[in-house]
Amino acid sequence: MTHKKDVVLSPGGNPLRRRTLASLVGLALGGGLTSWGPASRGATRPLVRMGFTPAFVHDQHALLADWRAYMERRLGFALEFKQRDSYRETMDLLRLRQIDFAWVCDYPYLHLRDLVRLLAVPLYKGRPYYRSFVIVAAGNKAVTGLKDLKNSVFAYADPLSNTGYLSPRYALRRMGEDPQHFFRKTFFTWSHKKVVEAVAWGMAQGGAVDSYIWETLDRIDPALTRRTRIVERSPEYGFPPFVAHRDVAPALFEQMQNFMLTMHQDPEGAAILGRLYLDGFTRGEPGMYDGVAEMMRAFGEL
């Protein structure tokens, strides 16, 4: 779980992606089914469900399965992990009360802040912050910043991603450009990793990507990130948080929050965090996301 994407309940229907679908099936067939299957059928207490957005670095299913098994052991109840292809789908699951907890992006969190409350914020490099990168192909020496990408083809991650959509558009706006017409063409890849791929393979001249994901990819697939070059770094934003639906019982919320905040103290939990390239969790506070809120206001979304 190196990589968390802007994990968000994502509003906004996204087409199913093959890989994501496959990962979903893999998850269900892997550890998932065996442990929560019996619980869902016979347990007296309702199954606890946690949603994940699809913006995962690939091959994370084993990690998710290990994490879920670890949580079940620590928490003493069965869990169901639900993975969806886009932020909007995860957001819909929250709205429909299909899940109790979710790892979402900061941008969807603000969209849903009346419906959810902060559970825990991951600590990346010791701090609960990350950035947006604008990347270009490594060989493209002509581009020194976002401004040089005018009239190019640009790849966004997801319309409900902060770092992969909102942040670069806000930067353009600050430059006095109209994000609607600055690029000659834009498209969504529905995944941060695929933004990196689109830029690396030349489908787009530029792309906006989550710094946490790019740096994670840089460790697990350096051949891919080496084909790209970072030309723009955004200010820091609050890290994509874990949220709880406001209907979640206080006891469960408490138990879950305590578990998250102490996970790094347990060797097994620390190992899982290590695989996610995270250091632990902090309680966090809504004020961390004021920067995102300001951008949203700039676009008239708040």
Added chain:
Amino acid sequence: MKLFHLSLRYKLPLWGSLLIVVSVAAVSMALMLKAYEDLRQDVRTSASGLAHLLNRTLFPALLHDDVWRAFEQINAVYAGQGAGNPIRPEAIFVVDGAGQIVVSSHPERLPVLARLDSLGRDHAALAAALKDLSGTALTDLDFPGAAHRFFALPVHEESARVGMLVLAYSKDVFQPRFRGLALYGILVGGLVLAVLLPLNWYWGQRMARPLVDLARRMGRAVHGGPREEPPRDVYPFRDELGQLFEAYDAMLEEMRQKALLERELLQSERLSAIGRLAAGIAHEVNNPLGGMLLALDTLKARGGLPPQADKTLSMLERGLKQIQETVAALLVQSRESGRTLGNEDLEDVRTLIQPQVLKKSQRLDWRVELPPHTGLPAAACRQILINLLLNAVQATAEGGHVGLSVVPAAGSLRFLVVNDAGATPPGPLEHLFEPFVSGREGGHGLGLWVTYQIVQQLEGSLTAECRDGQVRFEVWLPLQAEET
């Protein structure tokens, strides 16, 4: 052309080889062309299947302008396949109505939004061709000289079109494979040639050898060289060539007969010419000789000559008589006497020859069966027999064997005189019957010549041969009706 004058020994195998080479080349070419067409068809079939498959997934993606999804779909084609597979397109891309690339499998070479006609000659030709495409069918676009072969299929559902899907196949990949195929064809063709050409050469040589042999023999026969019997094993078969050899045999035999005949005729002509000449000279000599002898007789009869003269006259008379004898021998007169041959004549001959036989201690076989009436002149026959027997006795060594057989046979009377050939066989048979040719010292060589002349006059035949160590003289005289 010099080529056409070549020996069949080379011409037959050469023509055969030419035919084989042409046949193998033609078959190889046909197979290679077929393989080439198959390969092209394979590419077309593969392209059609792929294009229609992509069409179904690309249509919704392009309809929603989901470029990334379209990219992932066309890129899936390249997952895990070998790069050298000519059935795999080198590039897949979609072009919009304005001739711009919407999505491509290789965006670095074929960037999104690039104008197709700015991407090199092949793509410019493609762009021009795409403008004229209508309908929803797959189009095979193979421009001459282009490095790519394109297949274009409108991305469509029912009649709605959202772009033009293009599959580009590199001929650079396609052609090495064909070259490999061609190389294989040439290799197999070469192997076939390596087997067939030596076989053909052997067969051609085998066919030509008897013909060449025959031609050589014929040439020699016609130009008077030594005539060769064709060995029976040169060509033992009964086809046309075999018949040719038979005809050659027959021709050779006829030529031999003709030559023999000519030689006999020549011999006979020569002998009779000599005979006439000798008879003429003898006649001219005989007349004055008779006068001289008469004069000598008259002189002696008158007597009274001195003894010295008498002695000289006797010497002259003896000399003249010797000349007369010789001349008389040349003057063959077969029909001098009217008496016909009888047993007493043969007894006389035996009596006459006996002393010679005894003198040389020879054995004489004597077998005589005379018909009652021979009609043959006795004197002539006696001379023939005496001449031949004396000749035989003289030719035979002491203690040898001489034989005579006289028997009637088929309207003729046959005299056969046989003697041992002895150490020295008779001289050349063709000159045996010429005058003054003698096989031994002391003979004047007229005996056999005279015999020959007499036989000729009696219209008979005389042959001599040397066989099994024996010399055989054979005379055939036609029996004549009793003269009245």
